[in-house]
Amino acid sequence: MSTEILVAGGGIGGITTALACARRGIRVTVLERHSEFGEVGAGLQIGPNAWRVLRDLGVIDSLAGQAVMPRRWALHDITTGEEIFSLPFGTAFEQRYGAPYAVMHRGQLLTALLSACRATGLVTAIPGKEITRISQDTGSVTAHCADGSTFTADAAVAADGLRSTVRAQLLDAEPPLISEYVVYRGPGPRPDGIEDAVMLYVGDGIHYMQYPISGGTMLNRVASFKSTRGAPLSETWGTPRELTEKFAGATAGIRAAVAEMDTSKRWPLCDREPLPGWTLGRITLLGDAAHPMNQYLAQGACQALEDALALAEALSDAPGDPEAAFAAYEEARYPRTSAIQQYTRFIGDFCHFGGAAALLRDHFLSGLGIEDRYAYTDWLYGTGGGTPTRPIPPHLTPYGR
Template structure:
């Protein structure tokens, strides 16, 4: 057996291109297959914790990212009904020194452009667009991808980084449908009002919230609104309407009511995730990012976990690895405990954000006891010292409702 030298990555999103950079920088030739006619990111703003920031530094992408990113100086939790501040955590010099990288907010397209720029500059990455994958097969010595246009690609390994509804996952695993959330999302990136601070601001209420932060060098303010629809009947598309949105946010503070009119109310974004599942890897085929472990938005870790996957994958396949199936199994063994903990705690954090009544009062009282440089709640997520993730209370079935 010889060392790994050629990899096929299916999916040209943030996870797939991050994997291409990481693999290419370790000397492997990478072909990225993207179904769309061009490499283009859908969506608006994106938050990257310092765990993702360390990956950007490792991949040599941080300088390109900082051309358009904003480094917020604090995270703020506010009451959505009164606008009152409940909790803040500073993200300045002390935060960066503690975690080795800043907290970054950026437009998704800007991040993908930065990653693609660095990927192509390695000279080891080829991108092919308009490639719909219809078959994935493997032998003892290689893995093969067949596309709808009749083209085929061969590699020492195939990486499925093709998102929530991954073709690679569907073709290689006996899998179920993802879980649709009853929480719907409306987005609204638009001009940044004068006086808006460089902060990640979360307005929380009873089964509703609004998140805002600046992007594109501070020129735009990205707003993300979400609420649990009370009309989300299984199989129905007539739910989470504009009328329901305005009804649910009728008693919020003036800032929120004004923000509603900045949203794109023609486009409703539905959240999906899956329960943690071991067994991403099958011989020379493995999954990465949302293809392996899709998660809700509440910890802002979807992209970050995909980027962590990319580095772990490259480490497993690099350094002269000869046994590809063993290397991919090791990659999953390393990543699964981490990603499953993030998936579960993302759901748990979502429940905490959306508390009402006595639950919200107790949450706010506890957060009010924390200093603004007390990062203990995030240490397991952002740190490198092996702090164990929080354990979801045994009495809570976080998958009992969507």
């Protein structure tokens, strides 16, 4: 018995879900609230755990000439430029994890996924359909849209993002947790001499990241700092003027890059505390709708990709029984995604240390051998899809403080 699926949300998570299902012969309708399919933002880091998903779904060739394989990930002091730590992404890394580390433009990945979806003949992608609610009975689900239209299928997957309408219906209507950190970001031309690497510069309550995208012709840039001016999202919080002030002590190259960035839009950092209960009968959540996380492990999109593959496999394993499939999917995915949500917050604190704490961090990292460095990434990038083997000490657990 075949199953037809509705997907709410046409971003990377939703479109990957559609493709993963279509690869298993499942017909999918994707409803996107915007008038066209597209991704907000620019750069995207794809760890080997997510690259394996893209390879399984057959879209790697479509990314040729667009994705960049950086040589390494490096941590630097934002004031002196001195290198603190690096993780090489060479042959040993690829052999260990069965895939490379890649960086690319978000829009280019979405375009490749959409093209692959349309080629299957099993995916219908409809823009301009804002879902207001999803109802269900014993045999079907119905998406009700703001324009009065309805769509019915056997089951529904909500990949409608951080402020998911469906999550508010299924799980909780609480607003996201907003960090004190503000983000300015945007691509720019790649200057001469910039290494093919993911470079993170850190200081007390501040960081700057850059890496090449679009085949190496452009440079993705992200500047973030802990604002001390008013409440998050207020008019005085995280302004361009404060951005300039916070980065006044950075290296000359970083100051110049920040000065070139478009400051007309700022982004707050938002996440949620891990919470089970993504699934209710024939409806389930995926990606940011289920487990939004901060940016510090670069795993938000990667975990949505993992979700999509796991969900499609669960549906394939329980043909004609989406309720059982969705329950199995959540049971399989919740431990890993909740661990990554927590570790992401911890890494954010770790990178933004100042004073003695920063000195201790730098001393610790500089003493790690290559096998020790990989030991901290095996659980994240390895093929086991597991949770940390070195858990966060209880007194450092980031939620509930």
